[in-house]
Amino acid sequence: MRRSLQDQIEEAALLLFSRQGFNETSTFEIAKAANVSEATIFRMFKTKHDLYINVLDKYGRKADLSYNSIFHKLSFENLESDLKVIVESFYRFYFDNIHITRIYISNAIQFSEIKGFNYLSFPQLREFLEGYLKEMNIRGKISEELIIRVSDLVMSFMVKDVAFLTTFSKVEVLDEKILSHLEEKWQKRLLLLNLML
Amino acid sequence: MRRSLQDQIEEAALLLFSRQGFNETSTFEIAKAANVSEATIFRMFKTKHDLYINVLDKYGRKADLSYNSIFHKLSFENLESDLKVIVESFYRFYFDNIHITRIYISNAIQFSEIKGFNYLSFPQLREFLEGYLKEMNIRGKISEELIIRVSDLVMSFMVKDVAFLTTFSKVEVLDEKILSHLEEKWQKRLLLLNLML
Amino acid sequence: MRRSLQDQIEEAALLLFSRQGFNETSTFEIAKAANVSEATIFRMFKTKHDLYINVLDKYGRKADLSYNSIFHKLSFENLESDLKVIVESFYRFYFDNIHITRIYISNAIQFSEIKGFNYLSFPQLREFLEGYLKEMNIRGKISEELIIRVSDLVMSFMVKDVAFLTTFSKVEVLDEKILSHLEEKWQKRLLLLNLML
Amino acid sequence: MRRSLQDQIEEAALLLFSRQGFNETSTFEIAKAANVSEATIFRMFKTKHDLYINVLDKYGRKADLSYNSIFHKLSFENLESDLKVIVESFYRFYFDNIHITRIYISNAIQFSEIKGFNYLSFPQLREFLEGYLKEMNIRGKISEELIIRVSDLVMSFMVKDVAFLTTFSKVEVLDEKILSHLEEKWQKRLLLLNLML
DNA sequence: TATGAATGAGTTTTCATTCAT
DNA sequence: TATGAATGAAAACTCATTCAT
The missing domain is CATH 1.10.10.60 (Homeodomain-like)
Incomplete structure (x- = not known):
């Protein structure tokens, strides 16, 4: 009680x-x-x-990414389509934990207790991403040196999007409209990634 | 008085x-x-x-980028070295206006008067960057479709760096240590850009 | 508590x-x-x-006139002596509620919430007075047209006295001295009333 | 200057x-x-x-009644019509000096410097009124004992009217509508005076 | 003489926190 | 354990008054 x-x-x-x-x-x-x-x-x-x-x-x-639910959606064949899946999962994760996410982002200045960066760049998310990329490297789909570069880029875009959506735009729910808008953005971003390969 | x-x-x-x-x-x-x-x-x-x-x-x-001081440092020959100059100038600019920058970033949630994004992504900075890229396109150094993609990428990295440095890390002065750390980062980022060319 | x-x-x-x-x-x-x-x-x-x-x-x-306590003091025979009783009761009533009375009088200008006049002219007091006069009319002691004229006159004198005593003279307690002074005044005022009959 | x-x-x-x-x-x-x-x-x-x-x-x-302007409007024959003239002059006088009148009335409680009563009951107005009544007594139009009683009554009604108009009703200008309403009231009040004669 | 600049002392109001029950 | 009642400390803001020029 x-x-x-x-x-x-x-x-x-x-x-x-x-x-x-x-x-x-x-x-x-x-x-x-x-x-x-x-x-x-x-x-x-x-x-x-x-x-x-x-x-x-x-x-x-509590904010804990359920890896398994993502894993079984991945082909481990096509980097581009897998990244799309991962990216969407990440957005969903942030917005499932919208409140804590926003607190971390917006109150970071005033409270040194918040090590927002680490949280926001979500070590686990990055870890997961890098884990996937390593696997792809093993499978010969990407070069080793690209692992860190791709993960950096992906996390950078993600974090920026989330920060602006949750604070400046005050979005609390990730509806279809926003998702499709983000998808469009990533269409172009993935073109860039393709260049790197 | x-x-x-x-x-x-x-x-x-x-x-x-x-x-x-x-x-x-x-x-x-x-x-x-x-x-x-x-x-x-x-x-x-x-x-x-x-x-x-x-x-x-x-x-x-008051926060106003002095274009001329940057312009005459540019070669308009080598994109990579020019971008290094521009990027450093931008960092310096943000940190010369550190307080207003941080206010815009961190108080955006509570005050709708602040259109933090616009300020932060500094239309003038982006304009300047695009101006430079257009010039480079005219000179045949990059393709037209890359103008917007490069500027997007550069600004994304910049804004994220500045946001994290000024709020989470509470850095107020852009000292040599930070600059060299940023330079290192950009070394890799520019590799990525090179791929796009 | x-x-x-x-x-x-x-x-x-x-x-x-x-x-x-x-x-x-x-x-x-x-x-x-x-x-x-x-x-x-x-x-x-x-x-x-x-x-x-x-x-x-x-x-x-809370300010509420206790009618009964007055009623049983009235003869319903002699208008003059009855009016003396009524008038004194009214004065006592105002001074029993001296503070609220004074607030109503003196703050009326600044606060539209106060409908000072209505309060001061105390609908209930006037009603009581008119009730008495009607009874006297029924008993054939005064003409009908005099009811309203007498009540007007009595209330006018009362209100003026109370207003001046409570605000200009800042009297808070109705002591014997004041009462006897008022009685004297009413001696003359009742002569006037007698003329009307 | x-x-x-x-x-x-x-x-x-x-x-x-x-x-x-x-x-x-x-x-x-x-x-x-x-x-x-x-x-x-x-x-x-x-x-x-x-x-x-x-x-x-x-x-x-400064508030000073101009006697002459009233005097030459009086008949010294008909008390009723003369009183009408006097009463209207008095109202006009109060409203010509509306601001000082209202200050006296409404701030009397807080400032002991204001002897509002004396001012408001305007010694000069009362004096003027009594002067007129004395003259009428000399001319055999009213008895001596009525002088003070009539002046008391007239001043009582006047003061009450002015106090309520200026404070509760916040009237600042004595327009025709108000004047005619007051005239009506005095029609009845003068009936009462007639009884006294 | 006239005033722009500056302030001390107060005002109403809020809020995290305590305490008796 | 849970809370209604109470408050100290501080907040934003006002205003009559002074002073240097």
Whole structure:
């Protein structure tokens, strides 16, 4: 029961911190949104800042890419079509974790606790990508030196897109319209990648 | 004399807004940093928000790329070496205007007045870059269709670097160490560009 | 317990608003007088203005003439002696509600929420008076056309007295001296009324 | 020239104090309305309160009934028609001096300097009225004891009307509509006076 | 003389946090 | 355990008043 209460608070906080920022979100608002009293929040978290860190940590950890679901969609034959699949999966991943993503991006300056870069460039995502590229190298589809270069490029485009969509454009849901727009962009980007091969 | 005082206030505000954000900076802090009373601030700017907008506008306008100083450094022969010059000039430009740049990047979510993207991708910088590429096209050094693709790529890398350096890493001065690190990165990026040619 | 605290605040506010006016009374003063912190006031009332309206409403409603206590003092035989009784009751009523009365009178200009005239001319008081006069008409003691004329005259004198006593003379308690002075005045005024009969 | 400047200030202050009250009117507003700097106000008047008193005194003194203009309109034959003339003159007088009148009425509570009653009941107006009634007594038109009773009654009605019109109804100009409404009221009031004769 | 510039002392209001129950 | 009640500290903002020029 208590667990559930703590969850309620953390969820409400996540959403509000994501939409309004830390200082713009009052504990009163969080309490109301979580359907508890302010006092309850402070019994569970020493300070508002504590709650913040807790939320970051919890949802940061939770954000976990399900590799298998991607793996079995890959051909390991055609780099281009595989990258399309990977890229879309990544976008979906970011937007499935939209709130934590946005907090990391937009509050990075004020809170040194956030090592946004690492999170955003998502070591795991990069790792996954590089894993795939290595496999492709083994299979003789790309040269070794291209592994890092391709992953750099792909992550760069991804991160930039996500940052701008979530902060400047305040997009919270990745609908069909946005997806097709991104697909178009990547059509051209993949042309560039083809050149590298 | 008055001008100077207003300048003091605006400068102090710029710095503090850049380092701490809008809501994390109190008018008291600004007053102390500018060596004036809070009342003086409010005589000159109706509200704190007014001061903010004013600072953005003033330093936004002030940020102006001096084209000539770059132009005469360009060979218009070797794309790679020219791009190196341009890219470094751009970095320097962003860091000469570090505070306004960071404000635009980090406060974009909360203030719709900020069209951070446009500013950051600096229409003028992009224009300059495209101008150069067009010239190179005329001189037969690159194909027409590459103009936009190259400029997109260059700006993407630039913006991402600047965003991460100024917000996540809180770098305020572009020292030799960072420059050489960036140069290294670009070494590889330019290889990629070469492939496109 | 909470009720009591709110009461404290409202009472302190009533007194201070009555003596000094709205703008001349700071929330700090009210808090001090009510023995609470300013924050408590603002938890209970969204704004200072809200507190003001609340006080007006609460004490305005509370001000309620107890008819019975007057009725059984009336002879319904002698108009003059009955009017003396009524008039004194009215004065007492106004001074029992001295603070709300004074607020209504003196702040009417600035706050359109206050329909001071209606309050001051106390529909209920006038109603009561007219009720009595109608009864006297039925009993054949006065003509019908005199009902409204007498009530007008009596209310006019009353309102003027109360307004001047409470605002210009700042009287807060209706002591014997004032009462006897008013009685004297009414001696003459009743002579006038006798002429009308 | 300076005289003119002081006049400007006093006039602006009179108007604003009348419409908004003392505390609701800032020296900045007065300065702007008077087309001078705030500093100029404080060179001429030690404090804002000084300015207030000065304005009251100046315009209080200035408010002066022109007896002659009324006198030659009186018949000294018919009390009723003469009173109509006098009463209308009085109303006009109050509204010609609307601002000072309203200040006296509405700020009386807060400023003990204002002896609003004396002003409002305008010793001179009452004097004039009593002077007229004495003359009528000499001419055998009314009994001596009625002099004071009639003047009391007339002044009571007048003062009440003016107070309500200027404060509750915020009337500033005595137009035909209001005048005819007042005339109607006095039609009935004069009936009452007739009874006294 | 007249004023632009500057401010100290205050105002209303917010909010994270504590505490008694 | 959960919370309603209470608040200290600070925030943005106002304004009468002073002072150098």
